[in-house]
Amino acid sequence: MIRFIKKLFTLAVTFALLVAFGYCVVLPRVLPLKYQDIVAKYAAAYELERSLVNGVIFCESRFEPEAVSSADAVGLMQVTQETGWWAAEQMGLDPDAIDLTDPDTNIRIGCWYLCWLLEKFDGVTETALAGYNAGHGNVAKWLADEEMSADGITLDEIPYGETKSYVKKVELAEKVYRYVYRLQ
Numbered sequence: 165m166i167r168f169i170k171k172l173f174t175l176a177v178t179f180a181l182l183v184a185f186g187y188c189v190v191l192p193r194v195l196p197l198k199y200q201d202i203v204a205k206y207a208a209a210y211e212l213e214r215s216l217v218n219g220v221i222f223c224e225s226r227f228e229p230e231a232v233s234s235a236d237a238v239g240l241m242q243v244t245q246e247t248g249w250w251a252a253e254q255m256g257l258d259p260d261a262i263d264l265t266d267p268d269t270n271i272r273i274g275c276w277y278l279c280w281l282l283e284k285f286d287g288v289t290e291t292a293l294a295g296y297n298a299g300h301g302n303v304a305k306w307l308a309d310e311e312m313s314a315d316g317i318t319l320d321e322i323p324y325g326e327t328k329s330y331v332k333k334v335e336l337a338e339k340v341y342r343y344v345y346r347l348q
Contacts, residue, residue, distance in 0.1 A: 196227040197345055199240065202271045210279035215345075216289070217275060219338035220296065223330065229267050239264045241274025251277050286317050293334050294319060298327040 197218065207214045224242035225231035237244045243251070249259040251273045264270050281292035281300060285307075295303040303319070306312040312321040322328040 195340060195344060196222070197341075198227045199267050199271065202268050206272050206275035210275045212275055212279060212282075213338070213342070215338045215342035216334075217271070217278070218341040218345075219334045219336075220274065220278065220293075221271075222337045222341070223333045229265055229270065239270030239274075240267055241270050241278075243270060243273050243277065247277060248273055251280075254280070288318055290331055290335070291317070291319055293331045294322055294327050297330040298322075298324050 199221075200214075203214055203217050203221070206212075207217045221227055221240045224233075224237075225240050227240060229240050230238075231240070231242065232238050233242055235244065237247075243264050245264065248262055248264050252259040252262050255273070255276055262269050262273065264273070278292065278296060281295045282289070284300060285291040285295060285303065291303060291307070294306075302324075306319055306321075306323065307316050312323065313319050322331065
């Protein structure tokens with residue numbers, strides 16, 4: 165009986181060490197949680213859930229501030245220069261003074277834009293995320309097409325495969341960030 169208890173204890177300690185290793189070493193590499201002071205600041209300022217902002221950053225750049233996409237979107241939230249200039253003007257910032265590779269600037273503009281999209285698309289996260297990826301003009305056209313949107317508010321069909329995949333990835337990443345890190 166004592167032998168069984170020792171084995172059980174050894175197994176429990178080993179399991180606890182593996183869980184601790186996974187949580188402290190593996191998880192931050194697989195599901196990073198960087199720039200949280202900036203994310204928290206701008207998520208609160210624009211009334212966004214931190215888990216959503218982290219999900220967007222994860223899917224857009226994997227938390228690499230110098231990331232550049234094939235569409236020339238840059239930074240953590242992958243904002244194009246054109247969108248960055250437009251958003252800066254809307255926000256009352258000097259468009260010529262913004263540096264989209266700066267984490268604070270990029271997250272600030274990305275969060276503002278995401279908030280703007282949510283307002284534009286009646287708070288429907290899936291639609292706003294489609295706009296973040298494919299452009300709000302494309303999404304407005306899709307919503308006006310009865311084959312893609314029965315109610316003009318939600319998308320029944322996303323015609324771009326990349327955008328459809330992007331929306332699903334961000335929604336999944338948001339759920340994982342909310343669950344694993346207990347973010348709202």
